Amino acid sequence: MDKPLKTPPPYPIASVDHALRTATILQLEGGATVSQIAERLGVARSTAHRVLAMLVYRDFAVQDEDRVYRAGPVLELASHSQSLVSRLRAAALPHLHRIVDLLDETTNLIVRTGDTARFVASVECGQAVRVGSREGMVFPAHRTTAGLLLLADLTDAELDELYAPERYRDRPADRPDLPRLRAELKRLRRNGFAVNRERSERGLVAVGVPVRDRDGTALAGVSVSMPSVRYDPHRLQPLVAALNATARAVEEDLREGT
Template sequence: MDNKPLKTPPPYPIASVDHALRAATILQLEGGATVAQLAERLGVARSTAHRILAMLVYRDFAVQGEDRVYRAGPVLELAAHSQSLVSRLRAVALPHLHRLVGLLDETTNLIVRTGDTVRFIASVECRQALRVGSREGMVFPAHRTTAGLLLLAELPDEELTELYGDSHADDIDLGRLRTELRRLRRNGFAVNRERSERGLVAIGVLVCDRDGTALAGLSVSLPSVRYDAQQLPSLVATLEAAARGVERDLADQA
């Protein structure tokens, strides 16, 4: 659909930088964390988590309150005193993501859309040696991901035109995108075969509020060598059941 390169990890990743970026993302999306909570999320020692947070505070990416909880600082411009919808979505969905991993033994994700991009707000890895790694905090073009396509399919035609009009005229065929989105809306699920990353297949469904408005996408990601198209109906049914569970829990919380 366009000629932009797929997103691939750097050949020489720097773990300390990755940890700091993930920590900043957690604070921005969720509103706050203690040293112990962040250490557990990042899989590092508490002393390491403390050093990461100290540097984020120094650079104004984080602030520490009197309750010893670290929150996003001025650079991240987060409204830190109220729990955002993204934060509530993540908290409600995580148990369902873990259950999905237990059932499917593949990595699961929760994704939200902002404009023409999507952000992975939660990702739970499976334990298989060959697996899709966590994408939590990462941002992708919406039309490159399963959840992004499903969320785009919910937009009115005029809004889709605003997103992919003149600014994307050279790299996206808007007519072809509209046709694809109509098909996905009818199907109720999407399949991504190496569209966002080489060697990866993802299947996704929508999570909606009680009025039927799409809030997020729920997906399972697996290495393409392990994908069997005959399993697609079963995978979609399992994802749909998890999505309905997230919706019920979100409604109960409200």
């Protein structure tokens, strides 16, 4: 069995984690107020203000005249509040909350950047034993449910370029077995969903479906994650049906907001 990809540090520093998560939000989503950052981090407004002030001091953030904080020059992204990731997250969040109410398991919204998958939204369920929020975390795309679904949208040529051996010269162990990956992606295209049994993290099972634009291109993935002890293969069909309904609702809201 593969070892977990993400192991929390033995001595986590909350202030550093808050700063890094805030920088990621500003970089990917374009901008946020103190209140929005406080809500996202689950901290007091005063704490969020101190985090943002330090990011401004180090040029990771800038503050507009309208008191909105945006990515600074260090982050090197000309993002704005209506970026695709921001619109995706805004469209998806209400539906993620609804599916958590329905299934009582943690749900996620994931996008792909190159050979990585980034969790841009997570809504935790209320169960005592649950999968925690992965928001802001990055995993190899071929090791996550939604990452596989988004890779399945690529042509063979695009897949070859993405996983060209020279790109992995310094980390050959990170390069997937392409023939095996192609066979898996072919099956995912046929099924329209993906199941991840402890592939990204031990003791975790995830099921996901793609979110597509009006042209049919996969923009993101919606997944539900649960402890493997609670996964029942006999529930897979209704689980996928619920996820597909969620994905269609996100697509509709995204089109209306365009």
